Amino acid sequence: MPSPPRPARFDPGRPGLLLLCAVAVIAAGLSAWLTWAGRPDSVPVPAAVLSAVDVPTPIAAPSTGPSAVASPTSVVVAVVGQVVTPGLVTLPLGSRVADAVAAAGGARPDADLSTVNLARVLVDGEQVAVGVPGAPPADGPSAATPDVPALLNLNTATESELEELPGVGPVLAGRITAYREDQGGFTSVDELQEVSGIGPSTFADLQDAVTV
Known part of the structure; x- marks a missing residue:
């Protein structure tokens, strides 16, 4: 029994193959050109517009280094006169004269405290004189006031x-x-x-x- 006939194959030949390659290259180039031509155009921004835009200035953080000024937390006073150990004493801020006398070892038994206001708040750098003859009278409510004759x-x-x-x-x-x-x-x-x-x-x- 004779075999059925085979379908004929298309053979473009060498010239046809070159033509197909050329068509493919042209199509690829055309596609690339169309893609490039369809991109959005960039519009340059004028320099005047850029200068008009406010750029926020960064706020510097407060300094926390050694240059920052710290509030004093203590006072240094000189205690002289009739105390056990006269000299400089360092006390917390807000201390009173009584604290300074105690820090100097306390007043001597024969010390005259009538001219010392023990309740007064100390000031840094001052001198506290205890029982010193000629010392100015203590200030504040505890200081003695002369009697005023009644009318x-x-x-x-x-x-x-x-x-x-x-x-x-x-x-x-x-x-x-x-x-x-x-x-x-x-x-x-x-x-x-x-x-x-x-x-x-x-x-x-x-x-x-x-x-x-």
Whole structure:
């Protein structure tokens, strides 16, 4: 039995093969050109626009190195006078004079502390004098204040008390009490000038010593 005929094969030959290669190269080049031509165009940004854009300035962090100024935490004072160990003492900030005296070994048994305000807050670099003759009196509420004589009330004073006033004797004291009784009391110190025998000089001595 005869075999069926084989299908014929296409053979372009050498010239046809070269032609196919040329067509493939042209197609690839055309595709590459179309891709390049279709890319978006870059638009240059003018320099003036760039300069108008605010660029944030970096904020420097606070310095934490050795150059940073630290707040003082202590005070150094000199303790002199009647203490056990006079000299310089270093104490925490806010310490008081009593702390400085204690740091110097305490006051001696015979030390006079009346001129020392033990409650005062210390200041760096100061000198604390304990029981030193001629030292200035201590400041603050604990310092002793001289007694101020009380003013004599013209409406309640007796004749004997009035006689203790400068320039007032028994006769003038009687006139003051008589005027007080006649007028129903003094309403001001200036009324003393209405009393017979009290002139400008006597009134000048009395006006700062009496009240109503």
